[in-house]
């Protein structure tokens with residue numbers, strides 16, 4: 298029982314596929330808590346402030362640091378040491394993969410949103426659909442200020458340990474205040490995306506106008522091996538948001554914003570990356586450096602300082618094998 302043990306993570310790992318029973322109970326102060334499905338937990342204050350907040354982690358099952366972060370917040374909420382004053386939906390994305398400590402069982406779940414799950418079979422496709430439904434039911438209840446932070450950790454080292462991916466906004470301005478919120482949470486790098494994706498954060502941004510981000514919080518480690526200090530700043534920001542206290546948005550917090558320079562999709566089985574397998578994210582290259590080859594096609598850096606992000610030669614054909622980025626130019630619209 299979640300109500301007694303306050304531990305959503307243990308509960309989810311124990312029942313990763315089927316919830317033995319739904320739970321609904323009330324906290325002191327009248328906050329309604331509902332565990333409606335595996336890893337899907339809602340908090341509804343009696344008189345909520347304006348924000349509707351979705352926090353998700355574990356869409357990749359082995360990305361344990363953010364899962365533990367959300368579990369700490371849930372423990373504090375259930376223990377009454379953190380006040381829930383905004384509506385809140387907590388999602389643990391891929392429980393069966395969490396149990397076996399794998400990023401995914403069959404499919405990369407963070408490519409299955411915005412309906413792309415219907416093109417796939419299996420548990421992960423069904424789960425992506427279930428998560429979409431949970432977010433839809435949550436946001437549709439009112440016209441609040443909508444937020445979704447989908448928390449991840451990266452597979453590889455990174456020259457920039459923490460960074461946020463800002464999904465495509467279809468020409469709407471990027472929000473400086475959101476970037477400042479993240480920067481004051483220790484996430485000093487952001488990456489602007491310029492095309493629709495099938496990620497969870499794009500789904501919430503595009504379908505519901507949420508301020509939504511994929512947030513990378515460091516490197517993958519097993520459960521129990523994460524340093525909670527390294528995420529203390531963003532954890533504090535999330536606590537402030539949940540409890541409707543002023544969040545920190547000091548414009549002086551360090552922040553570098555990157556734009557996508559090249560998005561390189563794997564077109565053939567001959568695709569190779571021209572750097573070490575363990576090259577860190579945000580490693581920089583000089584104009585003309587060969588980055589990847591796909592049969593006859595060569596991909597080279599187009600500018601000095603062009604940096605690589607998310608290289609993965611093992612993706613399925615047609616999927617993204619490499620992004621390159623450059624510091625943002627003056628032409629991007631911010632508000």
Ligand SMILES: [Zn+2]
Nearest residue numbers: 357360449450
């Ligand atoms: Zn991830």
